[in-house]
Structures are given as C-alpha cells and as structure tokens.
Amino acid sequence: MAELRVTELSTIEAVEARQWNALVGDDHPFLRHEFLHALEASGAASPATGWAPRHLTLWRGARLVGVMPHYHKHHSAGEYVFDWAWADAWERAGGRYYPKGLTAIPFTPAPGPRLALADGEDALAARRSLATAWEQAELSSWHLLFAEEGEVEAWQAACPALVARHGVQFQWNDxxxxxxxxxxxxxxxxxxxxxxxxxxxxxxxxxxxxxxxxxxxxxxxxxxxxxxxxxxxxxxxxxxxxxxxxxxxxxxxxxxxxxxxxxxxxxxxxxxxxxxxxxxxxxxxxxxxxxxxxxxxxxxxxxxxxxxxxxxxxTHFDPGTQGEHKLARGFAPRRLRSLHYLADPGLRAGVARFCAEERRHLDAYCQAAQRALPFKA
Incomplete structure (x- = not known):
C-alpha cells in the first residue's frame, strides 16, 4: 500500500468535485465541493477577505483518501466561536495571534463532519498526519469548529494537547x-x-x-x-x-x-x-x-x-446559532465542543483555564434551558 501523504490545496478547484464528494456524501451540504467552491469563486472566502484556503487532503499514491476544509485566517470574523479576547490578550503580551489555522465552514455555524476519510483508512494515523499542517512557525494556533461529537473525541485521542471549549445551540428533533x-x-x-x-x-x-x-x-x-x-x-x-x-x-x-x-x-x-x-x-x-x-x-x-x-x-432541524427564544418553540439545547491547539504553552494554559471556567457557567445554563422546554412531562 502506498504511503499516506498530506497535501495542502490553495483552492478547492485543485481537486475534482467528483473525487471530493465521493468522500463527503450528501447529508451535510456545507462540506460538499459545490458549497466550498461557491464561497471561493464568489470571493466570500478568499485571501482578500482574510480566509486563505489551505484545504488538507490525504493521498495514497494518486488516490484521494481524505479531505478536510482548512483556512489560514487573518482575523476571527465569520466563525461564531469567538476568540477575539484570546487574540487581544496574546498580542498585548507581545505575541502574534494571526494568522491562525482554522478547520470550519466559513460563515456557517452548523455542526457536521469536518474530516472525511475513505473506507479502510486508519483514522488515528490520518489525524496525526494532518496535525503536522498546523505545527508550523507561521501559525499561532489551530481551531476545529462545529465538528460532530464523535469527531471531537477522535481528535482528542489523536492530539491530547487540544483544548476543548463548550458551547450550546438549540435544535429540533422529530x-x-x-x-x-x-x-x-x-x-x-x-x-x-x-x-x-x-x-x-x-x-x-x-x-x-x-x-x-x-x-x-x-x-x-x-x-x-x-x-x-x-x-x-x-x-x-x-x-x-x-x-x-x-x-x-x-x-x-x-x-x-x-x-x-x-x-x-x-x-x-x-x-x-x-x-x-x-x-x-x-x-x-x-x-x-x-x-x-x-x-x-x-x-x-x-x-x-x-x-x-x-x-x-x-428528523432533525438546525435553525442556526444563538437565540434561547427557540426553547419555547420546541428547540432543545444541544451541547457542542470546539477544539483549539495553541502552540505557546503559556497561551494554551491561559485558554484552558478560561474554557474550564466558561464550562461551569454553561453547565448551569444548559440545565436551566432543559427545564424550560415546553414539552409535557
């Protein structure tokens, strides 16, 4: 079997839509080649807007076996997991927060898969190979946003240094x-x-x-x-x-x-x-x-x-981020986790403390939100 190779793409056009979509399936439209291409071709996600595509792909010889959207970001707009305070604190301390690495769907806070692998691929080995893409001097950090819970757990197993941040959305289930x-x-x-x-x-x-x-x-x-x-x-x-x-x-x-x-x-x-x-x-x-x-x-x-x-x-309706007014209309709280790699140990420790404190408040909020749902006992 050919050796696993990681390649960065500066545009989604560098890989055929047929190849990309064969891995991602059709249940999450935001991960499809057409959606990502529309963002780039329209100029919405481009170096000019602070979203420089660096999509990560895995190959065995000439065969595409893994894809993951990835960007070098020069700001934190359009992400919906807000790290502006982290950036400000780090730069006040003399550090450089941008550019950072980001795996997310631009302007789209919808939970879903982020890494798509071909059947038979070793998911742990794939993730460890991909981690080399953001362990570079140019980037201060890497952020994985709105991934599904199973994928979050898999990334934590592959890269224990990742810091988890907890969030919540309101979603409807049949x-x-x-x-x-x-x-x-x-x-x-x-x-x-x-x-x-x-x-x-x-x-x-x-x-x-x-x-x-x-x-x-x-x-x-x-x-x-x-x-x-x-x-x-x-x-x-x-x-x-x-x-x-x-x-x-x-x-x-x-x-x-x-x-x-x-x-x-x-x-x-x-x-x-x-x-x-x-x-x-x-x-x-x-x-x-x-x-x-x-x-x-x-x-x-x-x-x-x-x-x-x-x-x-x-069976599922994700109406978008924010808005606890959704509770009264039958949309239940759904816990989410983002993951964050911070290259500097001091910054990583500070962010970890912040996320731990934030989680305590979020735990209490989610318990209250669950009690506020309007369903019969």
Missing part, C-alpha cells in the same frame, strides 16, 4: 410527531396556544407562506431573497458576508439542497428564509424581511421548517 398538529400535541397547553396564536397573527396580517425547492427557486425569487438578506445586515450598518454571486452559484450547483421559504403580501414576496437540506437534516441559515410583521420570523424560520421536516421525513 419524536415521531407525524405532522405539525402531532408536534403541538406534545407541548403544554400554554405553549400550544401561544404557537397557534403566533401563526394566526401572521395570517391576519395578510401574509401567506410558500415553500419552494430546487428548480422552483427561480432567478427572481433568489434575487428577492438576497435583497432581504442584505437588509438584515444593513440594519447593523454593514453588508452581509455573502454576495449574490455566491447564492446564484448554489442555485446552479446545489439546487436539490435548497429550500426557500417565501412570505407574500397580496401576492408579492416581502420576506424570505433560505435553508439547505441533507438526507436527514434541515439547516436554517439566511433570513431577511422588507416588512415589519408580528411573529413572521417565527413562522418563516421555525414553524415552516418544522412542517417541512415532517412532510419530507427529515
């Missing part, structure tokens, strides 16, 4: 509800009535909701969605991380993975939420609205997604 009424029946009477009231308010404002999939998302619908997406960011005084070219590329290359929830007023679209979907999971990602409407965000971003999952047999 417990055999059948349909939306079945889901409501599992809730307390108070919450059931509140959700029905929110959905009724949307209808009373003259708004109707429409779910478009795949080829049904035409250019006009996508252009309208993008206007709404930009509004969300312009309200905060800046443009979104992603541009129209990125979304147009997704429409051309990943149409079967797209779901657009469109809100219409008198037949005219006025708000939109764009989701991606795999074989088991719906991922709510991008939202915006041209109108102020009571409860419209809850309807478009949560209830329509739950209905879609139940109609399509998807």
């Amino acid at each position: 417990a055999g509800y059948g349909d939306f009424e079945g889901f409501l029946a599992a809730l307390t009477s108070k919450r059931r009535k509140a959700i029905r009231r929110e959905r009724r308010l949307v209808a009373e404002q003259g708004l109707s909701l429409h779910r478009l999939e795949g080829d049904a998302i035409d250019e006009a619908a996508l252009a309208h969605f993008f206007r709404c997406y930009e509004i969300t960011y312009l309200e905060r005084g800046r443009h979104g991380y992603l541009n129209l070219d990125f979304f147009q590329r997704l429409r051309r290359t990943l149409a079967d993975s797209l779901l657009l929830v469109q809100a219409r007023l008198e037949g005219r679209p006025v708000a939109a939420a764009l989701c991606l979907q795999g074989r088991r999971t719906l991922y709510g990602r991008y939202w915006g609205s041209e109108v102020l409407a009571d409860s419209l965000h809850f309807e478009a971003c949560y209830y329509q997604g739950i209905e879609h999952c139940l109609a399509r047999g998807l």
Whole structure:
C-alpha cells in the first residue's frame, strides 16, 4: 500500500468535485465541493477577505483518501466561536495571534463532519498526519469548529494537547410527531396556544407562506431573497458576508439542497428564509424581511421548517446559532465542543483555564434551558 501523504490545496478547484464528494456524501451540504467552491469563486472566502484556503487532503499514491476544509485566517470574523479576547490578550503580551489555522465552514455555524476519510483508512494515523499542517512557525494556533461529537473525541485521542471549549445551540428533533398538529400535541397547553396564536397573527396580517425547492427557486425569487438578506445586515450598518454571486452559484450547483421559504403580501414576496437540506437534516441559515410583521420570523424560520421536516421525513432541524427564544418553540439545547491547539504553552494554559471556567457557567445554563422546554412531562 502506498504511503499516506498530506497535501495542502490553495483552492478547492485543485481537486475534482467528483473525487471530493465521493468522500463527503450528501447529508451535510456545507462540506460538499459545490458549497466550498461557491464561497471561493464568489470571493466570500478568499485571501482578500482574510480566509486563505489551505484545504488538507490525504493521498495514497494518486488516490484521494481524505479531505478536510482548512483556512489560514487573518482575523476571527465569520466563525461564531469567538476568540477575539484570546487574540487581544496574546498580542498585548507581545505575541502574534494571526494568522491562525482554522478547520470550519466559513460563515456557517452548523455542526457536521469536518474530516472525511475513505473506507479502510486508519483514522488515528490520518489525524496525526494532518496535525503536522498546523505545527508550523507561521501559525499561532489551530481551531476545529462545529465538528460532530464523535469527531471531537477522535481528535482528542489523536492530539491530547487540544483544548476543548463548550458551547450550546438549540435544535429540533422529530419524536415521531407525524405532522405539525402531532408536534403541538406534545407541548403544554400554554405553549400550544401561544404557537397557534403566533401563526394566526401572521395570517391576519395578510401574509401567506410558500415553500419552494430546487428548480422552483427561480432567478427572481433568489434575487428577492438576497435583497432581504442584505437588509438584515444593513440594519447593523454593514453588508452581509455573502454576495449574490455566491447564492446564484448554489442555485446552479446545489439546487436539490435548497429550500426557500417565501412570505407574500397580496401576492408579492416581502420576506424570505433560505435553508439547505441533507438526507436527514434541515439547516436554517439566511433570513431577511422588507416588512415589519408580528411573529413572521417565527413562522418563516421555525414553524415552516418544522412542517417541512415532517412532510419530507427529515428528523432533525438546525435553525442556526444563538437565540434561547427557540426553547419555547420546541428547540432543545444541544451541547457542542470546539477544539483549539495553541502552540505557546503559556497561551494554551491561559485558554484552558478560561474554557474550564466558561464550562461551569454553561453547565448551569444548559440545565436551566432543559427545564424550560415546553414539552409535557
């Protein structure tokens, strides 16, 4: 058998989509070649924006046996696991925090696989080989974000020096509800009535909701969605991380993975939420609205997604990061861990202390969040 070889790629185009996708499968659209290529080709994830691709690939001879997205980052924006304070403290102490190594999906805090290996490959040996990519003088650190729990454990076994940081998201799982009424029946009477009231308010404002999939998302619908997406960011005084070219590329290359929830007023679209979907999971990602409407965000971003999952047999709904208001709508806390390699022993010790203290607070928060779920006892 040929020796295992690690190669860095400065662009996803350096490997064929067919080869890459054969390893990653189709349940996590963000890891697919088409998604990563759209980020790079549109300029959203590029050296000019502080995301220099350094994708890590494993080869045996001419055969691709492992792939992992990887970037050299020159800032910490667009990651959603915030280490700005670490960078500031280290640079105040005379260190250099950037560039750092990052394995994550740009602008996408969705848990999923990060390393994809061919069948029969030794996962421990693969991870130890990959670790050499960030043990270099140019990088202060390496960060693994939003990996699945099994992968986190495997990385810890391969590289014990990694520091774990705990986080939480709110996600929905199908417990055999059948349909939306079945889901409501599992809730307390108070919450059931509140959700029905929110959905009724949307209808009373003259708004109707429409779910478009795949080829049904035409250019006009996508252009309208993008206007709404930009509004969300312009309200905060800046443009979104992603541009129209990125979304147009997704429409051309990943149409079967797209779901657009469109809100219409008198037949005219006025708000939109764009989701991606795999074989088991719906991922709510991008939202915006041209109108102020009571409860419209809850309807478009949560209830329509739950209905879609139940109609399509998807068992899991990840509506995006943040927002404990999701608890009251049946989204349960899910614990996550990121992993961090800090080359300097002093910085590593300080970060480890910070993460241990942060975890104590998060443990208490998650216990309270679990008690706040609206399901019947």
